[in-house]
Amino acid sequence: MASGEEAESRIHTAAETAAAQLNALAARLCELNRPGDAEILEAQALMAVDPAIIDEAARRAREGVDPGVAIVDAAEVSAVLLAGIEDDLLAARAADLRDVAARIVRVLNGTHLHLPAAPSIVIADDFPPSLLAEMPRGVLLGLALAGGSPTAHVAILARSLGIPAVVAARGLLDAVRGAATVAVDGESGEVVADPEIAELQVLADRQAVRGERDRAASARRGRPAATSDGKRISLLANIRSPDEAPRALEAGAEGVGLYRTEFLFLRRQSAPSEEEQMGAYRRAMEAFGPDRPVVIRLADIGGDKSIPYLGRPEEPNPFLGVRAIRLGHESRDLLLTQLRAIWRAAGLAGVTPHVMAAMVATIADACLLLDLRDEARAQVCAAGQPCPERMVTGVMIEVPSAAIMAPELARMVDFFSIGTNDLTQYVLAADRGNPSLVRFQDALHPAVLRTVAAVIAAANAAGIPVAVCGELAGDPAGAMVLAGLGVGELSAEAGSLDGVRAALAGVSAAQLDALAAESLAATDAETVRAAANELLGARR
């Protein structure tokens, strides 16, 4: 039948054209130095010419179905297939595939979406990423969607193109209906309909401040953190879940210095299974790859984070109670299960695992950690599962007795990680949660800093690295003091890495040494903070 064959050939031509469009958009993103985002569109280009879809659409067209309908129906069969697989990434691919089908139909019908030509803010229920890439730069001023999620491709793409975007704003369409002007603040998540002049001024001021900040920070991002004269400091991120990995990588983290696994254990009726834990650890390890370590902290539970399924009595002094590695005696299986999950995850991800334990107070605690580690590996190997040769094993230094015994501990483990929040509360004997004692809560107190200096000296003598993963590491003034004391790795929330990187880049190693000397000689935290802030201010 001539018409059937003609329809079939039109489908093939339209599919090729759509693929070419998507490849051109991908090339544009590559030019903008966005290879990661380009991949989304390159995969879509392959979908446009996927024989499973196009052959099925052609078959339907030969039977007399309208070519456009045939494409949409054939794509839907595959989209349902993808969406049915239990995997968030593949579910997102189903949305990408429907977007591709719509594009082929537009080519077939010779229609164009009415994309705005003048600078505009787009308000919509949802918006496919390929359309976002298609809009000329400068035309799309902002994006506000009622649907979507922060991890949807369109949100990721908007972020990387620097387009202010608000997603998942329920009720958005009703709220802005009839408005003559709309303002979008992608950072605060605000959408303002018909803003007053004063409101506009506030938004414009914010935009100017952030633009300046982002230009300064992004100029350094991707480059390793270093002082003005080239002394390297590694910056890593603290995470609670593998979902935070993209944000950490985007912020230029060289790995994870603290993966707080306790969030897997909280708010539930029974302990997470080995499989569930393995899945989470593996995702984190694969997100960072073999060259960026992910330091997994064994669950720091007990204490103030009490867990019903551990069956432990309530303690009058939870911060001085059975928590973290201390659970290794009463709840040995809990830690063994976690360690097996880590060994197995690393085996599947093809990386060397990094692990540390909190609340280590004695040599016996460190021995317990090493024993549990080796016992877990033997169990994994006995079960015939792939398992790495070694696990880089460290202890957190946050209990004064561990700091005092640091020379001996340093010869047993591969690294130290100092938790400044708990170290401060234990050195100064002041409950972190007691509002009457906040004056004791400054990790810049010389007693804490002298302890840190002694721990660094012990680590240097044994040739092991020292990291700091407390809040002090993410504070620009604190980071300068720590770097001056000789800490080689700072791990903090991803959002604070830019500020720390900028602070370190503005000073020389000699200035940091002088700051450290002054800090160690001080007798109170205020003096240390003033000295650090003076140096911080001087470089601006």
Add this chain to the structure above:
Amino acid sequence: MRSIELEVRTQGGLHARPAAAFVRAATGFRSAIRLENVTLGRPSADALSIVGVLSAGVERGHRVRIVADGVDEEGAIEALGELLAGPGQVGGE
């Protein structure tokens, strides 16, 4: 017809980027090529279909079978095998 069974060593299995790279590589051969996830026991997929390759749900550590049939089947097996298992891991079958 030639085939090979191997363990996938690609970072992240055959999701997203590696899947696209696999399909693009397969496009370069004239042989008919199919991919089967042996570990999950799913039916084999056309190596030219990105949806088929993604749906195979191949994770790192899974065993897969690649079957090629055509004039350049030998080269196809070697190239695609190396893509999934890493260089030097493909001995044929």
